[in-house]
């Protein structure tokens with residue numbers, strides 16, 4: 196069974212707060228994210244982008260609607276399994292990098308392998324190799340504080356890729372970086388992350404990175420208003 | 434992930450040292466104060482323990498502890514000797530006469546007697562002289578603390594003269610005593626001499642010291658003495674504990690030390706516990722990232738516990754070493770002699786530290802478990 200959608204959102208809603216100060220942030224999101232593509236999620240501040248990818252990644256539970264991620268019905272996934280599901284199948288890139296300051300670059304990149312129980316030497320060695328392919332060969336023993344923002348984000352990218360996840364979720368990966376560095380990070384992301392059996396979602400404000408998108412989903416006030424296919428060679432558009 | 438947990442902890446040197454020091458100092462305070470307390474209490478039975486020849490003490494039923502004694506009638510001795518199972522019984526006098534040196538220095542001393550004939554009851558750790566010389570007229574033994582008070586910085590030598598109750602007495606031996614609770618110098622003399630030095634003639638017996646027949650337990654002989662004489666008879670161990678119990682029940686010492694130890698425990702809990710909790714709070718974002726990446730709550734609990742246990746182990750080791758070192762350094766100080774770190778206190782302190790750190794990490798763990806991993810997306 197081959198399916199081209201890695202993520203299928205159907206009428207997803209998300210509400211914060213209770214009773215008198217309820218805040219309906221996602222108001223019925225319909226969205227498909229495809230394997231082999233980089234999907235950009237764009238929209239004004241506060242429209243619910245971060246909330247949506249948190250729901251997709253299983254970090255937040257949706258209030259309503261149906262969500263299928265990598266063929267799994269997320270609403271039926273027990274909480275404990277969701278953690279293991281994330282560890283095996285998801286990669287994350289955050290705006291603030293969120294590297295562990297006490298670990299070296301290679302150790303940081305190795306965290307998902309360590310979390311999966313791999314032996315340290317082996318995990319760090321593999322992370323070192325991946326860092327090399329991201330142009331950080333010389334910096335693998337450096338700690339985050341000794342790295343530039345772009346370098347830190349590349350380490351974070353390595354951490355998102357190291358365990359070969361099938362879905363990578365990035366929230367504003369370039370907005371803490373200057374334009375040139377952000378561009379380089381997006382280039383690496385596009386080159387290293389996009390695979391036939393993997394989907395990449397990138398939330399961004401930054402119109403200058405639109406050129407990397409295969410598909411752009413526009414969000415406004417808790418709903419997807421429009422999806423634009425931008426990829427040059429459209430293999431399979433359903 | 435254990436490696437990650439350790440790096441998180443050790444990576445922040447200043448905070449790590451702060452945590453370890455908080456545990457170390459509260460360990461030190463708790464174990465040091467408890468040891469001094471137990472040492473002070475132990476001193477109340479020093480002179481009971483220093484009598485090695487006999488292990489049964491017979492006394493008036495009204496006598497509550499070693500330092501306050503109701504005198505026994507002379508005929509008591511014969512009644513005790515008549516109890517089946519008594520191998521031998523000797524009278525024992527204990528008093529507080531004044532000893533005056535030739536130069537006029539004087540002190541109240543704790544005077545203990547040994548048996549006139551057998552010299553039973555004599556101290557064991559002789560530093561100079563000979564116990565047998567107690568048979569000489571007007572002789573005494575004195576302890577090292579007494580000697581260093583009356584003859585500071587002089588090499589130990591016998592033959593010094595004193596005056597006690599207008600009797601000129603001669604020091605025939607110097608010994609090491611277990612430090613007495615009252616800090617008086619300790620003297621020993623033969624029973625008949627001791628009574629003369631005190632300046633009284635009759636009804637001077639403080640205790641009867643008894644040796645049980647071989648093959649009979651001390652407890653059994655005590656029981657027989659009680660039954661046939663109506664007097665109280667205790668083993669040295671029982672009498673020692675009775676004396677300690679008296680001081681615990683009737684002095685402010687336990688309260689004072691108790692307060693200090695409680696404060697050490699409280700400050701330790703607050704400082705070490707709070708520092709550890711804050712350490713976790715400051716790393717909340719890191720734990721959030723780990724949770725998002727897929728580290729299970731169990732794993733995170735394990736990480737925090739590991740961090741806590743390492744801090745506890747290192748801090749405790751430093752603190753307990755400080756305590757042990759204190760007693761090692763002061764063991765030759767005459768006023769602090771006999772104080773040491775009992776293993777029970779070392780163990781008890783370890784348990785207290787463990788409880789402190791488990792409580793602190795329980796709070797930290799709770800905080801991390803309820804943490805929404807979605808915070809990693811928030812600035």
Ligand SMILES: Nc1ncnc2c1ncn2[C@@H]1O[C@H](COP(=O)(O)OP(=O)(O)OP(=O)(O)O)[C@@H](O)[C@H]1O
Pocket residue numbers: 211212218220238239240241242243244245246247
């Ligand atoms: N945990 C929460 N509790 C209550 N309200 C929340 C919570 N998280 C988000 N919100 C609200 O949901 C709305 C959408 O937030 P979200 O972070 O998803 O927006 P966004 O599109 O990512 O914005 P930005 O571009 O500024 O990052 C906001 O109004 C926010 O206040």
Ligand SMILES: [Mg+2]
Pocket residue numbers: 244245246366
């Ligand atoms: Mg956002």
